Every structure is written in C-alpha cells, then in structure tokens.
Amino acid sequence: MRYPCVIRSKHFPPKPFGGISLFGLIIFREDNWVTPREVRHELIHFRQQLEWLFFPFFLLYVLEFLWHYARLRHWGRAYMAISFEREAYLNDHKEDYLRHRPLWANYRKLKK
Numbered sequence: 001m002r003y004p005c006v007i008r009s010k011h012f013p014p015k016p017f018g019g020i021s022l023f024g025l026i027i028f029r030e031d032n033w034v035t036p037r038e039v040r041h042e043l044i045h046f047r048q049q050l051e052w053l054f055f056p057f058f059l060l061y062v063l064e065f066l067w068h069y070a071r072l073r074h075w076g077r078a079y080m081a082i083s084f085e086r087e088a089y090l091n092d093h094k095e096d097y098l099r100h101r102p103l104w105a106n107y108r109k110l111k112k
C-alpha cells in the first residue's frame with residue numbers, strides 16, 4: 001500500500017478534530033501531539049477513501065452523518081455512528097489492522 005503525505009497545519013482541521021485524511025493527504029494540527037493510534041485512525045480513513053475512489057466516500061460520509069443526526073439530534077453521537085468512524089475507532093488500536101482489513105469493512109459487521 002502506498003501511504004499518503006502527512007503534513008502539519010496551524011489551523012486545520014478545526015478543533016476539536018486533531019487530524020483529517022483528505023484526498024491522499026493526512027493533515028494534523030500543529031498543536032496536536034499525534035499518537036501512533038491517531039496516525040492509524042487516519043490511515044484507515046485513507047484506505048476507506050481509496051476503495052471508494054475518494055468522492056463517493058465523502059458523499060457517503062456526509063449522507064450517513066445527516067441520517068444519524070436526523071435520528072439522534074446530537075452532533076457527537078451522529079459523528080460516532082458514521083460507519084467509517086465506527087470502523088476506524090474500533091480498530092485504530094490494532095497495529096496490523098490494515099494488513100488484514102477486508103474490502104468495505106465499514107459496511108461489514110463491526111466487531112470489537
């Protein structure tokens with residue numbers, strides 16, 4: 001797997017987010033002490049974006065968020081309910097997760 005470029009930014013992404021994966025770039029805030037887990041989290045998003053060819057990923061991400069927000073009426077819970085985030089948060093502590101990750105894992109049954 002080819003890895004994206006990792007850069008640091010003073011103001012992006014906006015707080016409370018410490019990092020973001022966008023079109024082959026991973027951007028971390030300069031004031032964020034980046035952990036290996038955060039890097040793995042963003043690499044999982046990078047893999048998700050690759051398999052969805054980027055634009056469909058962002059469309060699905062936003063649609064899922066809107067769906068969950070309409071259901072839950074809570075920004076934080078809606079964010080955590082997005083399948084892409086659930087997969088990333090459930091697996092970002094596993095060092096070798098991306099070696100064994102099945103295709104479209106975010107829509108498979110998520111196990112702890």
Ligand SMILES: [Zn+2]
Binds near residue numbers: 041045084085088
């Ligand atoms: Zn995430």
